[in-house]
Amino acid sequence: MSPLLLRATREVYRRELLPERALWWLAAEGMRDWYRVLAKRLGPHLREDSKKLLSELSVRMFVRRGEVLGVHGRDLALLQGALYRVDHAPKARWIFEALGGAASGTGERLRARMLLAKLRPFTRWNEVATHLGELLIVLTEDLPPHLDHARKVLGDICFDSGAKYAERVKKMFAMPDDPAHAMEVLRMSEYVFRVNPEHWQHDDGTSGWLEGTACPWYERPGWNGAHCGIFGQFQSGIASVFGLRYHLTKTIPRHGGHTCRIDVKPIQLRVKNA
DSSP states (O other): OOHHHHHHHHHHHHHTOOOHHHHHHHHHHHHHHHHHHHHHHHGGGOSSOHHHHHHHHHHHHHHHHHHHHTOOHHHHHHHHHHHTTTTTOGGGGGGGGGGTOSOOSHHHHHHHHHHHHTSOHHHHHHHHHHHHHHHHHHHHHHSTTTSTTHHHHHHHHHHHHHHHHHHHHHHHHTOOSSHHHHHHHHHHHHHHTTSSSSEEEEEOSSOEEEEEEOOTTTTSTTOOHHHHHHHHHHHHHHHHHTTEEEEEEEOHHHHOSSEEEEEEEEOOOOOOOO
16 A cells, blocks of 8 residues: 555544445454454364354344344345345355355345345444444353353453554554554544444543443443453553553443543553562
8 A cells, every 4th residue: 555545544544534335344344354253263162163153143143133124034134244245255154154144146136235225324334333242242141151261262352353453553554652543543443333433532642541432232232341341352452562551441331421431551561579
């Protein structure tokens, strides 16, 4: 990517001016990647095939989302596959196998496009972004019989994913280690998944904080502070790449109100006494 295009891309993210259709595409790509990472990282911990199990566990999430959208039966699988843009990413078709499979053949692909056309780009973006939290609820509720310490494993996966994401973005934009740039990278991922959609922040060059309004899934039955902590590990991974420690200091499930807040501070090295 040319330096000019890099600067333009970064500025669009910073000003949060991406078109809704692009945000839907990014959210769909993000969910496909999240499923891929989960399948890879959960595999060694499971007796079952990780892709098959994730597909089966996801049915409950997709059915619930179908109730919200008013779509059921075969149409549900066709629409969800279209929302994830599997025609452009056929390797992700496994996600929908337990739901009956994404569109196959000319007739079903046309039907999927018709269903998708009924939703505005903003609705598509909002729907796919909501899946991030909806899936986490299903995983924490349904994984434990298959996996000991499921929440810790999911938290570790989130931390590593956040660190890898931050390393890539930091290198791409040649960012220095400071709170302002750490929170810029935090906002890039939050923006795509509608986390803290209304937000404000401050930094003093050493420490900083970011506060914002609720995620799209926090009112979903089953969501609690533990889920905030698991997803917080993704942000913690990002902060660690900038030499900062992440603190989830306020959440709606625990503290009430309508905003959540994170603080980042320098990682203090412990020196043992001689």
